[in-house]
Amino acid sequence: MSQKTNTPLLDKISKPSEMRNFSLPQLSDLCSEVRNEMIDAVSVTGGHLGAGLGVVELSVALHYVFNTPDDRLIWDVGHQSYPHKILTGRKDKMRSLRQKDGLSGFTNRKESEYDPFGTGHSSTSISAGLGMAVGSELNNEIRNVVAVIGDGAMSAGMAYEAMNNAGAMDARLIVILNDNDMSIAQPTGAMSSYLARLVSSPGYRSVRKGVKNITEKLPHAIHKRAKQTEEFARGLLGAGTLFEEMGFYYVGPINGHNLDHLLPVLRNVRDAKNGPILVHVVTKKGKGYEPAENALDKYHGVGKFNVVTGAQDKTPSNAPSYTSVFSSSLIAEAKKDDKIVGIHAAMPSGTGLDKFEEIYPKRCFDVGIAEQHAVTFAAGLACEGLKPFVAIYSSFLQRSYDQIVHDVAIQKLPVRFAIDRAGFVGADGPTHAGNYDSAFLGAVPNMALMAASNEAELRHMVATAAAYDEGPIAFRYPRGEGIGVELPTIGKILEIGKGHIVQEGSKIAILSYGTQLEECKKAAKILASLGLSTTVADARFMKPLDTDLITQLAKNHETLLSVETASIGGFGSHVASFLALSGLLDGNLKFRPLMIPDRFDEHASVDDLYQAAGLDHKGIVASALKSIGQVNKISQIL
């Protein structure tokens, strides 16, 4: 029996070394405390819940057995790192999670020495871990490097590239495969079936029954230790073959919620002196919190919620989300055109393609966390006359750049890119900010690029993309809800490369690309109240650029501002380039490109981030006034 005291164990430890003398029952109590603490904290902040709940025992066991932070522990994606944060001196800050100036929702080198690698995007941990293992060796430093990667993250090519390399290098790297048979949704693909076969193998079942299961194939150190433990897990001959073929020593599958199983295995693995080892751990996403265990998505990502009932806060909204408008618009187009297909990379609900799949199961493809493959797969579909819509968040599309250039754009293949979460995303922070797609796609010849200024425009852009067969075309739209404009039942096909004037003025022109159009209109109102007549235009297209519209604005106004929710290199840079090359900047015109500043902003609310970037109506007014030398008016009006 554990010795219960009034002081929670968590209050007695400020770092993992302070729990390394705990007894097994104490460790078990610690797990309960970590789990409760996590549920409580996330109920007030929102965030990733299911993944963390599934690795509570694993987190405790890893910090207990390994000498962190000197031993390096890398959490792939980092969304499951909340228990790790609680154990590594950040318990008191858990209620600041994902808030401005608070803890990051992922691991972050700046945040803690226990976070040796910053994460957010998936499947980087084995590569980073291998680099650390090799780097330590070159520095003559002896340490363990442990990478924890989920079965979902294991579907990405990068994980195999890293294993292929590690296996050949015989590096001292420990990979923990955290197999919960879930990605954000059900995992797809051959690897997921392979893991399911391993888990249902007699080896795993016998370990669960507590039967001793040791093979003579173990490396010496493991073999010796294994003999001393009743609960050592090692798959039967043949299990884990794929990993063994890649040069890893395979151990498992073992129950990731049972410390009796985890601790001896991790100790043995720690003490093995050679080669890369893969420990296959089976866990349950959402473990220990009934509402999460029972939910279809295992509470992967949640808003604030009621701990007792599990009911999540839903902020009432008058407008549909951009994602849902994309989804319903695509369904409407697909009804008319059976060549339309949808592709996403392990994000069915995030992209809205889950609804499309319900209606068109054969025309929807979840390719796993494989953004590069998604794009080239779409290119292949386009070669056969299909009309692929690839729905990927802006920040994850970064992974597919070569595929976009080499496999799509050079061949002018009509692949449609639906770029969700464009611009700031708020709580997920800089790893997920969708700030760069305009810059990196803008540089690619043959691309047509659009940005929706509201949800009705998004509907038109889906229709336009469906009708466009000349080459690749992309449209970007942000996280969150639209502005509540009336939605047409069917989108209209926009004229390629043409924007439009929203309101006519004479002194100042604001050319908006994307969803800050509403802020531009508000700014125009304030400027008008100062006697400064202001034109507002919606560019709709970044490529081809509406040079007629820009010329008209440049010739008829004293100052021209471009406004966008993207970084340098995007819309404003293209406008600047056109103005300069066409000589329109040689006269009196002042041009001010307003964009997301050249820095990585930490997590904060989307509104705060746009305000800090000078892209809200106040920032736009201030820039307009500065450009015409009326800085004195800024303070009176704002």
Ligand SMILES: Cc1ncc(C[n+]2csc(CCOP(=O)(O)OP(=O)(O)O)c2C)c(N)n1
């Ligand atoms: C490159 C990339 N694509 C998509 C995502 C979105 N994403 C975050 S977690 C996740 C699922 C990860 O599944 P798994 O590795 O099994 O972890 P689990 O949540 O099941 O613990 C996905 C698709 C991401 N973080 N990075």
